[in-house]
Amino acid sequence: MTMTQEQLKQAVARAAIDYVPQGIIGVGTGSTANFFIDELATIKGRFEAAVASSEATAQRLRSHGIQVLDLNSVGELEIYVDGADEITRHMHMIKGGGGALTREKIVAACSKKFICMADESKLVDVLGKFPLPVEVIPMAQSHVARELAKLGGQPRLRAGFTTDNGNVILDVHNLVIANPVELETQINQIVGVVTNGLFSQRPADVLLLGTTGGVKILRAAD
Ligand SMILES: O=C(CO)[C@H](O)[C@H](O)COP(=O)(O)O
DSSP: OOOOHHHHHHHHHHHHGGGOOSSEEEEOOSHHHHHHHHHHGGGTTSSOEEEESSHHHHHHHHHTTOOBOOGGGSOOEEEEEEOOSEEOTTOOEEOOTTSOHHHHHHHHHTEEEEEEEEEGGGBOSSSOSSOEEEEEOGGGHHHHHHHHHHTTOEEEEOTTOOOTTSOEEEEEESOOOSOHHHHHHHHHTSTTEEEESEEOSSOOSEEEEEETTEEEEEETTO
16 A cells, blocks of 8 residues: 555654653654654653754644753753654765754754654665755855855755744755765855754664655664
8 A cells, every 4th residue: 555755754753652761852843743743742741841943843842732841951862853854874864954954953962862754755875866955144145155056066045934043044956965974064164054954973873764564664784
């Protein structure tokens, strides 16, 4: 039986519930993360509270009566659960399709384990078909765009979009991402860049991959 992308997202969100610890959970942003939040609502009481990676996620968590804590008021988190726009078997990802990449990277950095939930269309051999989101301080937009073009990409301003941090997003098309770890550093070194959507220096630990044959569990070493 074939399943829609939405059904696959829902299946991986359900599978992610097995990883929820008793304490505080880091929660990602996007449609897959939304399914996960809805699943969390069914196990309230089994965990303490959540830290949100965006205002939208905080709002959805609260709407289910789940307590949302400030990241600065908690210690290291056991897990961070989020989706991705693309992911490789090395667990390197492109994130930020929803524009929450900076807060997502911060919460992921504060978490012992990153559980990525993705439907099978997101698994790729090489990153870069999905345009790479880069969060930029507004006054640096033109400068950063010129620098990104020097790296071989074609940056396009995400029109009408402002991040939760008050910044803009440049979506970079046609980048050749042969070495994601190096490129992540290179882009972050451009003055005016807040962060970029490459998650290769903090890759996922577990990938819950939604396929029509069921949810597969992949790890970096697999
Ligand atoms: O990085 C993200 C948001 O900034 C999301 O995880 C990514 O865009 C995947 O979204 P979806 O689950 O809706 O496919």
